[in-house]
Amino acid sequence: MRNYGVVIPAFNASGTIAETLLSVAAQTVRPELVVIVDDGSTDDLASAISGTELPIHLLRQANSGPGSATTRGIAALSTPLIATLDADDLWLPNKMERQIAHLERFPTTSGVFCHWRNFRNDRPDAPEAEAVPGWSRTTMMIRREVAETVGPIVDPPGGRGEMIDWIARVREAGLALDMLDEVLARRRIRPGSLSYGRDPARDRGYLQVARLAMLRRARDKAGSG
Template sequence: MSYSVVIPAWNAARTIAETLRSVAAQSVVPAEIIVVDDGSSDETEATVLQSGIPVRYVRQDNAGPGSATTRGFALATAPLIATVDADDLWLPQKVERQLRRLDQAPQLAAVFTLWRTFRHGQPDDGTGTAGPGWSRTTMLVRREVALAVGPVIDPPGNRGDMVDWLGRAREDGHQLGMIDEVLALRRILPGSMSYGRDPARDRGYLEVARMAMLRRKLKNAGQG
């Protein structure tokens, strides 16, 4: 089954070419690669267009990674959608393993993988921290599910958007699978959206928790 790749990008000129190369190097090549530039002010556009990799490049005003991901969902044409952040990497067998899992378990709406950290400017040596990647970078999702769950909402600080989206997917009854193998790499990059602790950005996680509690309260009230 074919798949589209959606890459939300914001000021990603330092890293996106390497991300694109890791996507293009997949043992099962994608049907299309969609880069949604979320209002970058650096050389992201030039880097993407000069990468030598066929890409559909779309630019929007800055609205957050969730908004850019949602735009990519709407543009994707293949029955499956793989997503990756513009500073992370895939290992070559990632999507092939995920396609196999979806074929073996048709009840799954999406499949994720373990991922391992590495530091920007240093090659991955296999010693980084590894764990379950319930994240945009490791997700392969059925397109109809992505559209049914709805927009990826950007909380305050632009952190927690995928935590919220995956929570809503589970609440809607969609089954999510995890492959117990490191198939993606998470870049540790100072200044990136996900780097370190930041009280202003971390407010997003609190808002995600608040929204989940509100949804449960409304659901319980409706069942009462």
């Protein structure tokens, strides 16, 4: 069960994706395939990903959001395990080995995440000291059945919060998700990225995610009443 594929949604990520791919190539357990979904980029993403030793499949779509791109990438994989990664973040070399071992040890666990540390743009060698649980695309490894059961990752308004919503839907489906205590990934913080700072326009997605969760709970309560 050590066969896994990787999905990387990418939008104007030519400045960072080569480094991201190097972190995938450095894994002690190598992926069977890396699917990169170009989400309507206007930069030269194809040149940025050339020259890697990894088996890469590049897909292109009109700009639809990272959730849509991730969903399309997952559909393009046939591996039993699927890992996802943002195009500006980094994995530590033993991330996949640790997560695969965890899923092998706990066969009823549907997905596993890990802790991560932030780093500022071009300083991956100087991550911040604080390690936090990474309930995120970059830290996630799931069994294929999770995506088949839960369905697409939906992009809310503003482009933030799609993974919060999808992870909540995984839990609502009764699927077990575990969090490793180890720091196995690094999250890049750079001006202009979706993860940078607070932005009222982008943060609308979090409100939508909260509203949808409340609607699902109300529906489930009404159905069980």
